[in-house]
Amino acid sequence: MNKELGQKIKEVRTSKGMTLKDLSEKTNLSISFLSLVERGLASIAIASLQSVAEVLGVDLAYFFSMPSKHEKMICRSYEQEAVLVEHSKNVYCSLASNFEDQKMDPMFTILLPGQQRSDIAPVTHHGEEFCYVLEGILTYMIEDKEYELYPGDSIHIPSSIPHNWANFTNKLVKVIIVVSPKIFE
Template identity: 35%
Template structure:
């Protein structure tokens, strides 16, 4: 990917004729935070990237080069997680499978809602999942299916990285 995540975000937002204020209102993220992300002064958590993607009506995959399959390179784009799209070359898929690795010690927690559903299978590590205020701890081999219309969040606040298989429905 030749452009940074921040510059891709800014280009997409401006292409949609959306102001930072409007993106802030749609995503629930502050104007100052979004501005810093666009200028590559702040990194994104996976949760924040999902909120921005939803507000801009694109799949999270939009921000990652289709030809880039090395999760280590993907992680260097944002610092907090790596994301590898596993959907292959299917045009307009109904769901998107992805391999996500969350670095240890994530402290930004932010519940959100969006269209569709998520299925999470923990491959290694520990994942905190909160659905409508109720906390569940998932360990390797555990899974959960989430109706994304209900307030939810998931993160890794443990001392070890967590690797998950995330399958998200692509509802338009």
């Protein structure tokens, strides 16, 4: 029984939006068996694991490779976790691996439509903030001024200046933000 192997299978499966039922139907392995494998409570034969690898679109060797010191610094798409901040219309997805003494927090962020000016208050914190707009129109407030940022625009500020951002449009706004020091643990 290999808990790490099961975790890898589950991570790749969920990153592809597959349920255990989907994987079961495509591999002809039972849902209960696959669940046991993912939880590290059952062993899987190499032939069955090869079938799982093919369905998930990964090489069989992926399940046996140990990450090198440098590979721990890579954040795979299926490892990214989304965080919805309470009382916010923002979804944050960390783009960072978690190595020791990490100083910045890069995130892919989606600002949902329909924010109201009355809901946005200026904030300050230590460090710096960088934002790059991928899609939509982002309103960035610095002290008493508002700036509209369009796709391809960026802003880099000391975070000690009162600031905030918002999506006052009826479409999604997608940005890459890098904050230093880290704000999410």
